[in-house]
Amino acid sequence: MPADNLIxxxxxxxxxxxxxxxEYNEQGSLExxxxxxxxxxxxxxxxxxxxxxxxxxxxxxIEAAEMMxxxxxxxxxxxxxxxxxxxxxSRGVVAVTGRGREITKEDVDRxxxxxxxxxxxxDREVLHVIPQEFIVDDQGGIKDPIDxxxxxxxxxxxxxxxxxxxxxxxxxxxxxxxxxxxxxxxQSLASAxxxxxxxxxxxxxxxxxxxxxxxxxxxxxxxxxxxxxxxAVGGNQVTSDLAIMLKTPQxxxxxxxxxxxxxxxxxxxxxxxxxxxxxxxxxxxxxPRKEICRIIQxxxxxxxxxxxxxxxxxxxxxxxxxxxxxxxxxxLLAGTAELAQEVFGLPARVGYPARFGGLASxxxxxxxxxxxxxxxxxxxxxxxxxxxxxxxxxxxxxxxVKLRDWMKEFF
Ligand SMILES: Nc1ncnc2c1ncn2[C@@H]1O[C@H](COP(=O)(O)OP(=O)(O)OP(=O)(O)O)[C@@H](O)[C@H]1O
Ligand SMILES: [Mg+2]
Numbered sequence: 005m006p007a008d009n010l011i012x013x014x015x016x017x018x019x020x021x022x023x024x025x026x027e028y029n030e031q032g033s034l035e036x037x038x039x040x041x042x043x044x045x046x047x048x049x050x051x052x053x054x055x056x057x058x059x060x061x062x063x064x065x066i067e068a069a070e071m072m073x074x075x076x077x078x079x080x081x082x083x084x085x086x087x088x089x090x091x092x093x094s095r096g097v098v099a100v101t102g103r104g105r106e107i108t109k110e111d112v113d114r115x116x117x118x119x120x121x122x123x124x125x126x127d128r129e130v131l132h133v134i135p136q137e138f139i140v141d142d143q144g145g146i147k148d149p150i151d152x153x154x155x156x157x158x159x160x161x162x163x164x165x166x167x168x169x170x171x172x173x174x175x176x177x178x179x180x181x182x183x184x185x186x187x188x189x190x191q192s193l194a195s196a197x198x199x200x201x202x203x204x205x206x207x208x209x210x211x212x213x214x215x216x217x218x219x220x221x222x223x224x225x226x227x228x229x230x231x232x233x234x235x236a237v238g239g240n241q242v243t244s245d246l247a248i249m250l251k252t253p254q255x256x257x258x259x260x261x262x263x264x265x266x267x268x269x270x271x272x273x274x275x276x277x278x279x280x281x282x283x284x285x286x287x288x289x290x291x292p293r294k295e296i297c298r299i300i301q302x303x304x305x306x307x308x309x310x311x312x313x314x315x316x317x318x319x320x321x322x323x324x325x326x327x328x329x330x331x332x333x334x335x336l337l338a339g340t341a342e343l344a345q346e347v348f349g350l351p352a353r354v355g356y357p358a359r360f361g362g363l364a365s366x367x368x369x370x371x372x373x374x375x376x377x378x379x380x381x382x383x384x385x386x387x388x389x390x391x392x393x394x395x396x397x398x399x400x401x402x403x404x405v406k407l408r409d410w411m412k413e414f415f
Contacts, residue, residue, distance in 0.1 A: 011386065012069070013378025014062065014080040014183075015191070016174060018047045018217025018238065019333070021061040023069040024367060025077065026379035034383055035362030036376070038075065040068030049236040050085035050191075050218035052173040055180070062181040072363070079184035081382040083191035083374050084131065084174060085218050088167035091232025093136070094119045097158045107140065107149045107157055115159040124165055131171070131190055132164040136228040145226070162229045164190050186382065192220035192232065194377030195331050197384070199355025199370070200224065204326030211355070212311060212344070213373065214334025216240045221311050223320055231320060235310055239334040242303050249299045250291075256281050261337065266297045267304040268339025268346075297339075304340065308347040321348070328352035331373040 011026040011034070025038035042065040046058030066077050096118030102108050120133050138146040140154035149157060171188055178185050195213045196205070205224035213220040215238045223231035242265070247257035264278040276293035315321045327350050330340050335354045344352035357367055357376040367376050 010075055010077060011379050011382040012066070012077050012080040013194070013375040013382065014066065014082040014178065015194075015372075015375035015378060016047065016052070016058065016062065016082060016177070017044055017215055017374070018050055018240065019215070020044050020371070021058070021065040022372060022375040023062075023065040023077070023080070024372065024375040024379050025069045025073045025075060026362075026383065027073070027075070029361070034360055034379070036360070036364075036367055036379070037362055038069035038071075038073030039363060039366040039372070039375075040065040040070070040072065042068065046177075047217060049087065049238075050215070050234060051088070051170050052177060055173065055177055058177040059181040062177055062183070066181070066183065072366075077183060079186050080178060081187050081189055081194075081378040081385075082174060082178055082185055083194050083378055084166055084171060084188050085191040085215070085220055085234050086166070086170055087218070087234055087236040088128075088170055089131075089164065089190065089220075089232065089234040090128075090166070091162055091164045091229065092122065093160065093230060094122050094163055095158060095160050096121070097156065100154050100157050105153050105155060107152050107154060109150060111157055112138075112150060112159070115157050116161065119159045119161040120163055122163065127168055128165040129168045129171060130163060131166050131188065132162075132193065134162045134164075134229055136160040136162055136230065137226065147227070162232070164193075164229075164232050166190075187385065189378060189381050190222075190232065191215075191374045192222040192234075193229070194375075194381050195220070195355075195373040196222055196224065196377065197380040198357040198373045198377035199331045200326075200329050202227070204329065207326035208320075208324045209326035210311075210315070210320075210324050210328045210348070210350075212308075212328065212330050212335075213332040214239060214307075214330060214337075214340065215332045216334075219307050219311070219334075220332075221314070223315065223324070224326075225320065225323055231315070231318060233314060235307065237307055237310075238332075239337070242300055242334070242337070245299055245303050246296070250280050250296075251286070252280055252283055256283075260296065261300070264293055264296060265300055266293065266338040267300045268342040269294065269297050269301060271339050271342060272297050300337070301339075301343065304337070304343055305347060308344055312348055321350075324350055329355040331355040331370040333371045335370045 023040040046054035138149040139158035211222040219235040282288040
């Protein structure tokens with residue numbers, strides 16, 4: 005029998021599928037009790053292109069996590085990414101009509117409905133509607149307007165949409181592997197839960213999740229998301245560049261990248277050498293590590309510059325007091341934080357999932373940011389359900405998650 009107190013994050017990535025099992029211990033705090041990993045071959049640039057292959061990886065990853073935790077999984081929170089993801093900002097206005105002009109939850113529902121009444125093409129669906137701020141009679145910056153008195157209520161929201169078929173294919177893989185999907189969550193929103201602090205979100209922060217097939221970008225300003233995109237280039241491209249330039253197979257290039265790669269020249273000593281293994285009639289040879297850096301650095305710079313251009317267009321670059329957080333497997337490449345710092349002119353760090361008990365050493369890598377974040381997202385979602393039935397306790401985060409629940413009708 006699947007245990008119903010588990011919160012399971014399932015990250016279906018381009019290079020790996022990863023399942024993380026969270027459960028509450030006797031003291032009531034969340035612990036990670038299982039982590040399962042399986043290589044992924046059924047995705048291209050973040051999107052499922054082979055159902056059979058993906059569902060096998062899903063089943064194996066969950067089975068491995070179940071073995072570790074000794075629990076049976078029934079349902080999961082899964083992530084979505086791909087170049088089809090789009091984020092837009094929108095605004096809605098309503099009149100406050102109730103007794104004494106006191107703003108009620110119904111007013112908030114109506115203003116959110118008004119804000120999300122934007123034209124969305126038939127082939128896309130709304131994944132998230134996240135309030136950024138409420139404005140009551142021209143007074144902005146309000147996170148929770150309920151019980152305030154006013155005549156006019158406005159909401160600014162961030163709406164994230166994605167391709168209907170991509171979401172359906174994800175659902176199909178998980179369902180056919182034998183699991184229910186509680187929710188589909190944008191991968192970068194999940195990663196942010198795990199590696200970006202609330203302070204950084206308040207100060208303004210750029211999250212870049214450097215995956216194998218995609219680079220996911222998420223900007224938080226004043227604690228809420230304002231900009232979301234997914235760029236269809238990731239670490240696999242860096243490996244391909246190396247394979248082509250060094251005339252070596254992909255798996256050798258991948259190993260060289262992980263063991264000796266670097267994307268920031270000042271970090272490489274001039275006398276360091278790297279051995280390129282023999283291929284066919286070509287003998288093994290040693291080349292300067294600087295040569296490897298000369299191949300990788302332009303590709304990583306290109307990815308960062310693409311992101312920078314997007315932010316410059318929206319004038320967000322000057323609003324990032326919390327700096328840059330890099331995560332995903334690509335952030336393990338030596339020099340990513342230094343290069344990002346140089347390209348953006350902002351402080352950058354590599355984001356490791358926050359420690360919250362359990363098998364900390366098993367998930368302490370940027371590779372697990374999304375899966376751990378999905379568990380945190382699931383936990384916040386359950387907490388939001390609990391507080392909604394309670395008295396007047398309300399938090400911004402809970403609000404967001406609750407809204408997500410209302411959007412389930414779209415699936
Ligand atoms: N130590 C390392 N040094 C450099 N690159 C690394 C290292 N470890 C992993 N990577 C790279 O990270 C990428 C995989 O990252 P990650 O596991 O976050 O991707 P994914 O979630 O499977 O893919 P995506 O999110 O794009 O769908 C690969 O390109 C891999 O080469
Ligand atoms: Mg990923």
